[in-house]
Amino acid sequence: MEEEAAITGTYVWYYLICQRETWLMIHQIAPDEEEENIEIGRFIHEYRYGKAKKEIEVGTIKVDQIANHNGQLVVKEIKKTSKFKRSATYQLLYYLYTFKKMGISAKGELRFPEERRKEDVVLTEAAIEKLEEIVNGIKRLSTFPVPPSPKKITFCRKCAYREFCWAEG
Numbered sequence: 001m002e003e004e005a006a007i008t009g010t011y012v013w014y015y016l017i018c019q020r021e022t023w024l025m026i027h028q029i030a031p032d033e034e035e036e037n038i039e040i041g042r043f044i045h046e047y048r049y050g051k052a053k054k055e056i057e058v059g060t061i062k063v064d065q066i067a068n069h070n071g072q073l074v075v076k077e078i079k080k081t082s083k084f085k086r087s088a089t090y091q092l093l094y095y096l097y098t099f100k101k102m103g104i105s106a107k108g109e110l111r112f113p114e115e116r117r118k119e120d121v122v123l124t125e126a127a128i129e130k131l132e133e134i135v136n137g138i139k140r141l142s143t144f145p146v147p148p149s150p151k152k153i154t155f156c157r158k159c160a161y162r163e164f165c166w167a168e169g
Contacts (some may be wrong), residue, residue, distance in 0.1 A: 006060040010075075011138050012131075013091040017084060017155050022138065023147040024161055031160030055166045061098050064111075073106040075099065084155075089121055090134060097121040097131055 014022045024031075056063050065076035077092040079085075092108040099106045100123060108121035139149075150156075150165035159165075 005093075007135055007138055008060045009091040009094050012094045012134055013084075013087045015134055015138050015141070016087040016090055018151075018153065018159070019137075019141055020148045020165065021159065021161055023141055023144060024164065026138075026142045027147075029078060029161075029164070031164075040066070047063055047162065058098065058102075061095050063095055064099060073099070073104065074109055074110050076109045076111055078111045078113065080112075082110075082115055082117065085110070085119075090127075092121045093123055093127045094131055094134075097119070 003043070011022055011025065014025060058065050063075050064078045067074045067076065075092065075095050077088060077095070079088045084087075088110055092110055096106055096108050108123070110119045110121055156162055156166070
């Protein structure tokens with residue numbers, strides 16, 4: 001029997017946008033690493049937050065930044081745009097939930113440096129219920145022998161997997 005896929009915050013983010021992409025990532029099918037949006041994302045992280053970079057890995061999660069604000073742990077997630085704010089919010093909530101299960105209380109902060117915006121994120125019981133649905137969906141998806149069929153969505157235009165999904169045979 002195949003080992004269950006370890007859930008990451010990235011899987012949570014992509015699951016809410018494109019389940020096919022999530023399946024590809026889980027099965028270690030690498031995207032085009034030189035795709036423009038991947039490079040832009042790396043640049044934003046380095047340019048805007050390079051000096052303040054405090055990235056930390058805890059188990060299967062990798063948090064962009066972590067800080068202590070007046071004795072309160074703040075987990076920060078940095079995104080290029082707020083266009084996929086719902087996915088980014090649940091990714092950050094997944095990090096907060098992971099910390100909570102470890103007995104660590106934290107609040108979250110979404111940052112959109114190109115928009116010069118930030119938003120506070122708080123883990124609630126309703127968010128935990130939704131996260132558990134998402135995690136179960138990702139676990140179920142990981143057992144599929146083939147990826148879900150591609151579906152055209154607006155995200156496809158800038159997706160690093162677009163050639164994999166839409167190449168003409």
